[in-house]
Amino acid sequence: MKLDRNYIIKYIKDYAISKDYVYAMWLEGADGLNQFDEYSDLDFWFDVEDSKRDLFINNLVKHLSLLGKIDSRMNQKTSEIYQSNIHLENTNEYLTIDLAAQNDSRDREATCFTNGSITEIPKVIFDRKNIITFHEPYKIDxxxxxxxxxxxxxxxxxxxxxxxxxxxxxxxxxxxxxxxxxxxxxxxxxxxxxxxxxxxxxxxxxxxxxxxxxxxxxxxxxxxxxxxxxxxxxxxxxxxxxxxxxxxxx
Missing domain, CATH: 1.20.120 (Four Helix Bundle (Hemerythrin (Met), subunit A))
Structure with missing residues (x-):
């Protein structure tokens, strides 16, 4: 059975919200802008207690592997973000799943989005600490x-x-x-x-x-x-x- 994006979103939400050290979860990209189609990937973001960040992503990937074989995985890590991009064998070939966890200590400016933006709007799944905020567009210079x-x-x-x-x-x-x-x-x-x-x-x-x-x-x-x-x-x-x-x- 091919898994669709809504099933995967709920599956990941249920897992993430059960962890008290995960303070927020949101989607960016096509889902945030409500412009997704059959070729769109999934861009998940999480705000996680610093000491649990890497453990959370690695365990989440293991949890996703229960849905089907992971046929590709790419990781990228900085001091503030751990990102893992995977694809499940039993999903649409274009449906890559990008999992990005930021340190809770990261500057909140990084999660302050522009009202009315045409490039990036978060679709908030849950937010326990007011991680996601908005500001008015900056004045054009x-x-x-x-x-x-x-x-x-x-x-x-x-x-x-x-x-x-x-x-x-x-x-x-x-x-x-x-x-x-x-x-x-x-x-x-x-x-x-x-x-x-x-x-x-x-x-x-x-x-x-x-x-x-x-x-x-x-x-x-x-x-x-x-x-x-x-x-x-x-x-x-x-x-x-x-x-x-x-x-x-x-």
Missing amino acids: KEKLNTIFEEKKNRILQYSRVIKYIKRNQYLECFMEYEKQILKPLVTIARIIYTPNIYDYELCHISRHLPKEVISNLEILYKVNSFTDIEKNISLALEMLKSFEEEYKQ
Whole structure:
């Protein structure tokens, strides 16, 4: 029998809430934003008594192994967080389970989320110590954004750094410069206009954040397999830059 996400969420909740040293449990990612589909993973977070953090995650993984064979596991540990990402053999191939436990002593700023965020909202399962809090969006630093906009604009205008590798017939170097001089700066500029609070979010979930027309044009810029494509796309990038600049000045 294939296990679904709701069953796994309840199974983990029942285990975690029975431990008095686990002070909070919440979901992030697609579940927090209510944007999950059949390809979404599960991103669990726990606030745990410092001395019990690693024991809790390891025992939770053992508890999950009672549901089915764990066919892959990756661990990552820092002084404040222990994270274990697993997949159960009898679940959807895309349903990886990310288990992250933070020290209860961790700075509470790490679990203070932005109201109305389009990137991260916690779905709180339980919270015994008011671990999860919220704040209003930070005021946008327009001067800082202006500086970044100009820097990215001028980087794009130095597209000759890309062209010279076309002339030299060196595709790998050309693509490297194309990404650095054209693609990444243009994405940052687009985000400054449409998602200024997360202008540095690069391509992460960008299809959810930007207008469809902008996404379509960016996809054209990214789909290259020849010098001809790159050279043609530089012209499109310059047109997009001009349009973005006009929109930004409004």
